[in-house]
Amino acid sequence: MARAATTSDAFNAIAEPQRREILVLLRGGERPVTDLARDLGMTQPQASKHLRVLREVGLVQVRGAGKQRLYGLDARGLRPIHEWVGGFERFWNESFDRLDEYVQELKQARQEGPQDGDDQ
Amino acid sequence: MARAATTSDAFNAIAEPQRREILVLLRGGERPVTDLARDLGMTQPQASKHLRVLREVGLVQVRGAGKQRLYGLDARGLRPIHEWVGGFERFWNESFDRLDEYVQELKQARQEGPQDGDDQ
DNA sequence: TTGACGCATTCCGATATAGGCATATGATGG
DNA sequence: CCATCATATGCCTATATCGGAATGCGTCAA
Structure with a gap:
């Protein structure tokens, strides 16, 4: 009917290059959304969307830090x-x-x- | 604009569960299309399509053997x-x-x- | 040649993606 | 409460997928 959802599993989630880049960046430690967006040359909404996917498959975790939300790697799904x-x-x-x-x-x-x- | 093509790289190619199953089966050696289709419970056209994708990203090779076409694993792309x-x-x-x-x-x-x- | 078999390739429809842009939600500081 | 910063979400379009059914080849056997 269509391709499997990107959120259906880690395989699909990491099929997208930008999401892989996000994961790589997160190896350096937790980071706020805007930071990631800037470093990867994408818009903030884009970053948020990708992070949402990564979060739904459990590859990243979020942690509220004041105004910011720090995303961190959770590589177990890999x-x-x-x-x-x-x-x-x-x-x-x-x-x-x-x-x-x-x-x-x-x-x-x-x-x-x-x-x-x-x-x- | 849309998701990256399944044929764009191995990451996308193996995002599809059925294609992964095909690859697993091919670890057992070369096999004709109909064989694979039957073992995986999919139609022959489906199998052919998946094999096409796998072939385009270089994960399988084909070899004509009379009426049949034997597909074999080429795991280097993994x-x-x-x-x-x-x-x-x-x-x-x-x-x-x-x-x-x-x-x-x-x-x-x-x-x-x-x-x-x-x-x- | 004709027929049968193995496989590839169409055409179709439904779906959901990624991207861009606008805006809603949330938290913080005056 | 209001303004502001940080992030999430909604809407839109174009695109390519997977699935199914039908059909188009190419090869082999009589």
Whole structure:
């Protein structure tokens, strides 16, 4: 029907580059919205919206500090992603080996040789 | 103006659960489209579309095998994701420390409310 | 060639995004 | 209470998604 909501999980939330940048900035510590917006060259409403998404999936937390609201990183939600992707670790190493055979097959295929005839 | 294209990068491509499932299945080796579709309980066109996206971002490769087209994993595109997310590793551990203060605050707050049973 | 199979690609509709802009809400200080 | 700063939310448009159904290829077997 449409793409899954950006707030449906961390995978969707971090699919947006600006949200990733926000998370990276927050590694440096808590920060108010305007600060983030300025540093990332986006408008304040934009920042607020992105932060809302990040908050809904639990990747950031807010803390009221007087007039300001300090957003802080809560990276625990990234762990499942790291683990899921990590499940492919041996494959992106293996890929080079596997591609070796692959490449050779392709070389042969390119020769257009029907049944035999190949060298090299 | 709209969300970034699913084909814009691996982050967006794997935001879709079904595509993640496809990738997982492909860890078991190359497979034809219909096979994947059946195993994942989706229609063949759906599978083809998802595979197209995965292919455009380079996460899978295709290889014609007679009538069939065998899709295979190319996990190299997942590596940048793993690294990016890995950049937060110390934070989701640290979170527990930082959360220590947090949890204590919560405990105090809870001391007035109902108690949760212990679990494990 | 015809037919059957495997797969890709259309067209359709519904949805919700990201961006820009205006404005509402909230808290602080006089 | 009022003005001000900090942030959130509402409204709007353009866009691209995912899902479904139908159909268009390309390949193989008689």
